[in-house]
Amino acid sequence: MDNRMRGVAGTPSASVANDAEQGVEGWAVNRQGLVGQAREIQVTGAAEVCCPADRATVRFMVGNSKASVSDVTSRVSKRVEYILQAARQHGVREEDVTVRKFLHRDEELYHMNSEVTVTFSDFEKMEQVCIILLEKLDKSVSVGMPRFFHSAECLNRIRQSVCVSAVDNAQQKASRVSQLLGQSLGAPTLIREMDTREWRGKDEDGAQWGEDTSHAAAALLPRIPTITATSLVSVYFRLREGSRKKL
Known part of the structure; x- marks a missing residue:
């Protein structure tokens, strides 16, 4: 999956005064006040990361009505098994599939409804499974709209990435100033x-809905949500004597 991420670089300005406004806090001696302590510089760094959802769940509904329990159970079970088989063939793990069934009687008929919920991490395979089931099961299956969300692993990666990017931007800023x-x-x-x-x-x-047919169709397509994270860090760096630049 293509997670599109972007960082906001902290760019130092051309003068020390302007750099102070951009987050260069100033010089610091030994915080214990000892003589000969290495000098330090404090800078801030900021970053922003944006990432689309990496998971989607789709609900498949099947149902039937028969005069006997065995008949209605057999019909619905065959369709449910076909849905499960299509999901397995497209790499869906067993733990990403849940099945619910409900049987009730209304006068002389038995009604059974079943719901299969599948969680996909590959959206192209999700589309393929939906097409296959609609073609093969036709009106006997109802395919719901996908519901997109961010997995816990994705959220952790976003939070780590934005913090690392902010520290990297702070280091670049401090390096330019030094x-x-x-x-x-x-x-x-x-x-x-x-x-x-x-x-x-x-x-x-x-x-x-737009007046144009393409706009109307686009309004019906599910939107893939995004989440944006920002981080602001403050970093102290030691400064060592170097060859002084001639201004």
């Missing part, structure tokens, strides 16, 4: 994540 001042950037001494935020993309289910 070069400007004729210093050599040392190892970080403190990294603190100051702020993190997450939000989901705006719900576009209320899109209106």
Whole structure:
């Protein structure tokens, strides 16, 4: 799956004064106040990562009515097995499939309804399974619209990625500033994540039908939701003496 991600780089400005406004907090001596302590620079770094949903669930409904329990159970079970077989053939794991059945009697007929819920991680295979079932089972199966969501693994990757990108942007900023001042950037001494935020993309289910037929069809297509995460970090770096740059 193609997770499209983007980072917001922290670009230092041309002067030290402007860099201070962009997050270069200033010089710091030994926080214990000891003489000869290596100098430090504190910078902030920000990043943003946007990722579409990586999972989708689809519900398949089948039902039938017969005069005997065995007949209606047999008919529905065959269709359910066909749905399960199609899912297995397209790489769906057993733990990603749930089956529910309900049998009731109305006067002289027995009615059985079954719901098969399948979770897909490959959206192309999801489309293929839906097409196959609609072609083979026709009106005896009802295929619901997919419901997209982010898995726990996907959310963890987003949160880690945005924090790492923010630290990397802070390091690039500190490196540029240290070069400007004729210093050599040392190892970080403190990294603190100051702020993190997450939000989901705006719900576009209320899109209106357009006058053009293509616009009308597009309004019926399910939207794949996205989630965006941002991170703001503060990083202290040691500064070492280097060849001073001639200004």
